[in-house]
Amino acid sequence: MPKAGPYYLYMLDFKRDEEQKRGRNLSLAEVSQLASASWNAMSEDDKVYYKEKAKGGAVKVARPRSSCNSSTKSSQLYTTQGVLVSLYDEEKRKEKEDQENMRKRIGNMVQQLPLLSDFLDYPIYLMYGNYFYKNNEGIHCPAEIGLVKFTFRDGILKRHHEFIQPEKTELGYAYTAKAHSEDTHRLPPPSLHTKAFGEKNFQRVFYNINKFMRADGVPVFDGGNPIIFTYNDPHASEGNQIEVLKDFLNQFAEPNAPNIDVYPLTRLFYVLRKELATRGKFDDIPNEGFTNVFLSRDPYETTGGISCEYHEEKDATRHCALSRVHRLSFLLADHFCKPLGVRLVAGQHLPPNADLSNSLLSLRSESTASTTNSIKRESEGESEKPSPEAEPKLARSVAGPHIRASASTLNFDAQSVQTASSSNAPRAKRPSRGSLVHAQTLEAQSQITSSTFYNRT
Structure with missing residues (x-):
């Protein structure tokens, strides 16, 4: 183990x-x-x-001998699956309580912070994790984590990326670990390490995560546990990210260590979108399922320069945990910065090579300019609202030429929602990989913390 x-x-x-x-x-x-x-x-x-x-x-x-309470045997009732009824009821009660607490905390987070001032600077931590295999006990063998600090005003402020080196592969899981690695992140499984790299001490991994989140001294808005957001793509092969990250943190933490809550990004996205709809900055959406349509599009998955060195060399950038959290940040900025009155900055809100001049979201507000010349005039004190004819054309180019083939990420149109949410409908084909452009590094715009990189010798 x-x-x-x-x-x-x-x-x-x-x-x-x-x-x-x-x-x-x-x-x-x-x-x-x-x-x-x-x-x-x-x-x-x-x-x-x-x-x-x-x-x-x-x-x-x-x-020591097991401290199990032997009185909890046949004298108690069991479900048809052999689970103690009292334990089953307690588990369901806890799940319901956790869901209600999650919904309440995210709702309060959005409503209590003024959207056009404090909320723009409030840090949102996005995390993604890769694993080697999941055993029969539901435990994920950790391989890699990626974590970013994001604000709507400044985009990605800093990043943390860490490879993890488990002691060994459990008996019977060597093939599963190898197959999963080859299909996804391409990190060498523990049993196949020729030149091992990664952090061996799980508690140090947890310490690094905690240090990253608490270094700036930003208090949690309600005084509760720190919150990490992640997105569980139903089409991805990396597993349910909510379960993966909760399991990772459970393995990493010592008893009585400060808890970190893992919440779905879809909920934050939905609540924020609903709040902005009440302010007249968005059309309303009926339910949280609509947000999954947007987040699952992932138009930046073939973008170079946003993953770690190892995955760039292995041509597996789309599965890199660091690339994943970058792309989630770009999607948030892409969708919300314009309604929040924030101007996009390449390398912080979007990839370094994003073409902002043709993006509707590059505008500071509805009343700002719609072209490069208009942006120039804005700096000189002039402003021009885009014409109704020009706006749909601009919306078709959201983040530059590298994603022109993808659908617009600006709106939830009825046809795309129906197609993406249909269980029988095929998923929209993603753009071909092509040759990746190694864009300029983000080090100039954001602080990098990476305690472990692979052994290149």
């Missing part, structure tokens, strides 16, 4: 003990409630075994 903290190792033992008693597999969600209470009830002497095991090397103390 990859190196993990004492509690995580205990939870795995606890899970195996319970499965032997019940004669069936249990999910981590089912076990976490019981394991947490059992761990807290253990004495410090009993915990020594797991603390020594987490350090690696020989363990000189015996494993």
Whole structure:
């Protein structure tokens, strides 16, 4: 198993003990409630075994007997799947509570911050993770993370990218890890490392994430846990990103470490769009499913210069975790900056090689200029509103020539929504890869933090 903290190792033992008693597999969600209470009830002497095991090397103390409560057996009711009814009810209650809390927090975040002042500078953290395989217990073996700090006013402010090196591949998963790697991120699985690279200490990975998010001293708007947003593309092969990142953070963190909440970007997008609709800056949209239509288009997936060095060389940029979070940032800026009155800047809001002169979203507001000459006049104190005839033409070119073949990302038209949301309809064909343009580096515009890069020697 990859190196993990004492509690995580205990939870795995606890899970195996319970499965032997019940004669069936249990999910981590089912076990976490019981394991947490059992761990807290253990004495410090009993915990020594797991603390020594987490350090690696020989363990000189015996494993304590399971602290499972033997009274929770046949005297309690079970569902038809063999799950304790009390545990099932508690799990469903917790899921519902988490969903309600997520919706309430995102709604308050958008409504409490004035949209045209504080909200423009409030940091949004976007994260994406790649893994080698997912085992039968639902645990993802981590491979890579990408994290950016984004504001609507300044775009991408800083980035963090880190490769992760698990200790080994679990028995029986070598082929799965190799196949998944070849189909996606192309990072060498642990068992195939010839020149290993990546952070081995999982707790250090969590420390780096926490440090990245807390370095600027920006308080969370409601005083709660820090929030990371991610997007789960239903068409992607990298797995459900909400589950992946929650599992990663669970593996990385020590017991009693500060929690980080992982929320869906679709919800933030939807609430922000609805709020702007009430202010007359957007047409309203009926439900959150419409936001997935926009985010799944991913018109920047073949853009060069926004992924890490390794994936640029391996020609696997679209699967790079750093590229993923860059592209999510570009989509947010592409869609919301104009209604928020923010002018796009290449290399911060959009790729460094984006052609802003023909983009409707490059305008500061509805009343600003619509062409390069108009932008010049704006700097001289003049302004001109785009004509109704010119506006649709400008909308067809959102972020430059490298995505001209893609549909406009400005609006949710009825036809595209119907096509994209239909379960039987084929997904729109993405643009061909072609040769990637190695654009200028973003180092001049944003601070880079990357504690680990691969061994090039």
